[in-house]
Amino acid sequence: MTNRLNQCNRMAEGGRIDRSKPLTFTWNGKDYQGYQGDTLASAMLANGIKVVGRSFKYARPRGIFGHGAEEANALMQLGEGKETIPNPRATQIELFDGLTAKATNGWPSVDFDLMHWLGKLGGKMMPVGFYYKTFMWPEKMWMTYEKFIRKAAGFGHVSAHPDPDIYDKLNQHCDVMVVGAGPAGLAAALEAGRAGKRV
Structure with missing residues (x-):
């Protein structure tokens, strides 16, 4: 070539x-x-x-x-x-x-x-x-x-076979999950953290 x-x-x-x-x-x-x-x-x-x-x-x-x-x-x-x-x-x-x-x-x-x-x-x-x-x-x-x-x-098709690739995964666990970072969310996270919870 x-x-x-x-x-x-x-x-x-x-x-x-x-x-x-x-x-x-x-x-x-x-x-x-x-x-x-x-x-x-x-x-x-x-x-x-x-x-x-x-x-x-x-x-x-x-x-x-x-x-x-x-x-x-x-x-x-x-x-x-x-x-x-x-x-x-x-x-x-x-x-x-x-x-x-x-x-x-x-x-x-x-x-x-x-x-x-x-x-x-x-x-x-x-x-x-x-x-x-x-x-x-x-x-x-x-x-x-x-x-x-x-x-x-006309969209593509996914293989019917198992995916041959290997993926990393990580599972996180917590006692309290706070969704939102407004004043109420920050106060809730702070309170739970002070009580010894995993937030």
């Missing part, structure tokens, strides 16, 4: 990336390249990837709009199997070699979504919250309808 990747939207120099360290990542089953220091979003933009998701209701194409935690369009499904992570923002994912990401919505693909055409054809018949009225009968069918509505919303 050469140090100069063929990326249509990459500046020739500058930025906070190390052009001597190219990385490979996978987006929706296709391999792309980026550099150390890229976020997933910056590498996707450099490779000319424009559509990264679909809007919730009408499945309109959505691209990367922000550059940090405020990004609402670039929610990904990161990784595979036990270690999959649903809904991180591409703007907050540091690129690493072998990273695998895919769109959380769009069927059969994010570039060509059949729900988009359904929204174009029946959009006027789908006002906000239409599914809460339309799919309420027969009542026994609501659980079935709900599965399809959730799938259409």
Whole structure:
């Protein structure tokens, strides 16, 4: 792999990336390249990837709009199997070699979504919250309808396998817990502390 990747939207120099360290990542089953220091979003933009998701209701194409935690369009499904992570923002994912990401919505693909055409054809018949009225009968069918509505919303999925990571935990115990730091809360904490209680 050469140090100069063929990326249509990459500046020739500058930025906070190390052009001597190219990385490979996978987006929706296709391999792309980026550099150390890229976020997933910056590498996707450099490779000319424009559509990264679909809007919730009408499945309109959505691209990367922000550059940090405020990004609402670039929610990904990161990784595979036990270690999959649903809904991180591409703007907050540091690129690493072998990273695998895919769109959380769009069927059969994010570039060509059949729900988009359904929204174009029946959009006027789908006002906000239409599914809460339309799919309420027969009542026994609501659980079935709900599965399809959730799938259409396009959020990622959590792995059905146990989490392989280990987490630290700490349990704190007290005799008295005071919620609030106003005059009454401070007085209660002081009184309980003077009485020998763990506050």
